[in-house]
Amino acid sequence: MDSTGSTSFPALAGDVEVDVAVVGGGIAGLCTAWELVRAGLQVAIFEADRVASGVTGYTTAKLTAQHGLVYAHLRSSFGADAARQYAASQQDAIAHVAEIVAELDIECDLERLPAFTYLPPESDPGQIEAEVEAATAAGLPASLVTETGLPYRIGAAIRVEQQAQFHPRRYLLALASDLTARGGQIFERTRIVGLDEGEPCRLTSESGATVTAREVVVATHYPIFDRAALFTRLEPRRELVVAAVIDPDDDPAGMYVTPAENTRSVRTAPYGEGRRLLIVTGETFKPGTPGVADRLATLTDWTSERFRVEAFAYHWAAQDNMTTDHVPHVGRLHPGAEHVYVATGFNAWGMSSAVMASRLLTGLIGGDVPPWAALYDPRRVHPTVEAGNFLKANIAVARRFVGDRIRPTTHADSPEDIAPGNGAIVRISGERCAAYRDDAGDLHTVSATCTHLGCLVAFNEVEKTWDCPCHGSRFGTDGTVIQGPATKPLRPREPDGQESGRT
Missing domain, CATH: 3.50.50.60 (FAD/NAD(P)-binding domain)
Known part of the structure; x- marks a missing residue:
């Protein structure tokens, strides 16, 4: 952007x-x-x-057919043909992007690099061995390795050649x-x-x-x-991302991901003359989960401990929808x-x-x-x-939907308890409202009920948004829709509990 x-x-x-x-x-x-x-x-x-x-x-913009440990899962769940079709369709997509880049002469930092999924040292290599076997049988140029360009030790990893990364925008x-x-x-x-x-x-x-x-x-x-x-059959998931300029000599020369440590994903991108931008993703959480600031601190600390980083240029979050199969x-x-x-x-x-x-x-x-x-x-x-x-995803949604209605969910006794730059669910005239106090001290109140299916939203203190924990809808502090499935904004409420005429 x-x-x-x-x-x-x-x-x-x-x-x-x-x-x-x-x-x-x-x-x-x-x-x-x-x-x-x-x-x-x-x-x-x-x-x-x-x-x-x-x-x-x-997005972190990995254009790859190497999707974690998916091929062993596909082969065991749906058969070898399904794994081959998945690999063929994803490889076709990568080749198609390269063709369009050439056809339209698009400058989008398209780079061909290997993609890795790894496990930590002392991990059982059986998962990686099974994935390499399944991915190879599916037609991917895959191999098992124990060394990478990362500046820290790993256990076993699957390496898939000729994958890609680019500037999608x-x-x-x-x-x-x-x-x-x-x-x-x-x-x-x-x-x-x-x-x-x-x-x-x-x-x-x-x-x-x-x-x-x-x-x-x-x-x-x-x-x-x-x-x-x-x-x-969809479960929304959010991950934090941090990015920092590094010396090209520190570039790990590949795209890396591990399911360990609550997910860690590492790659770099061209960034100005002779520099690379290190992009690290992780700390998976469901929208509406508290403690986002602590997760961001954990991710920045993890990155600083492993890479020569002087300062972080960017941080953001990405949202994905996970299917049940x-x-x-x-x-x-x-x-x-x-x-x-x-x-x-x-x-x-x-x-x-x-x-x-x-x-x-x-x-x-x-x-x-x-x-x-x-x-x-x-x-x-x-x-x-x-x-x-x-069952796991829908029981969690049901518990949240029902639980919000039978147990106290206020996070502050009154709007006066909310500090500048913070938000909380408060009861105003008996209704649960999402209240945010901006840095100037002005209070903004909207209904706390998501307009998709009626779950209660929660405040994301890092992104300053109201997030729905049920299906991932996200709203601005003024109630405007940032991300669906909701299509209608949170209803404005006045601090005295009256519904505002604003839309």
Whole structure:
């Protein structure tokens, strides 16, 4: 975000009619729209904020088919063919990005590097051995190693050659420019809030404008329209990220991840003349979990202890949606859907999976269905594989939803107890409100009830947001929607408990 210019596409001002409407302007939406426009269709993107500025604007940008320890899981759960299809689809996505970079001459820092998943020293290497065997059988150039370019010891690791990393926003802004040059339309600051699955389909924007389309793609990260109850099979997860300038001689020359230590991910990126930016991700937590500042301190300390870091240039957080069977949902939205498609649940590997999704959705809409369509079909049912994660995620949501209503959830006795720069849930005239006091001392109060399914939000002290622990919706301190699935803001409340006339 810091190294690219802003966008200024218009908001939707009136009714429009297109072949395909794409809801969401992140990497999945932009790539899908570009593919469809290139195929000769009339396409429009509708983005609630600015394109490539949400989750996509704050990614660590690994473009790789090496997704942790996924191949051993795929082979044991779904068979060797599923693992091969997964590998082929992800490798196809990486190659496709490289082809487009060359075709459009995009300057996006595309680098080919190995990707590693490692375990700490003294760990049982059996998991890595199984992953190397499964990944190799699936067609990846994988090997087992015990030494890497990291400045600390590891145990066993899987190394996969010729993976990639890039600057996704530069890449996507180039696609956006080419898309509009080919006749595609992009509407920003246009929130879609309604969907009628007729023939044709009709979308309704927050302003009341109507979009008529033969086909609709929902690419909003977490689906804002969830007629397949995908929320029961998706679990939002947040991770913190810190970045610091390092000497190029300290570059570990690869992309690294470990599930140990509450996840650690390491890579570098070009950063000015002769420098590299170290990017470290970790400290996984559910949205709405307290103690984010402590987690950030843990991550910065971990990084400083292992790398020669003088100061941190950036910190942020990334949000992912994890599926109960560890495979993304890409395809028709629900069993009865004929013209509405979805792309979601990228399991923290959104770069390659989003490009894969764009290729798959374009094939489904155009009639050239890729061989891996069934693997990613959102209508699939794997009760044996999914049962444990499904029950765990939904019991946690149910406990939160019910528990918030039967036990005290106030975090401050009154708004006067809230210090500047902090927020808390307080009772005002009997209602639980989300109260934030800004640095100037002014109080901002909104309803504490998430407008998605009614869970109570919690304050994120690092990002200064209200986060929903049930399905990951995030709101500004003024109640505005930052991230779905919620499409409506938190209701404004006056400090005296009256509902405000503000919207």
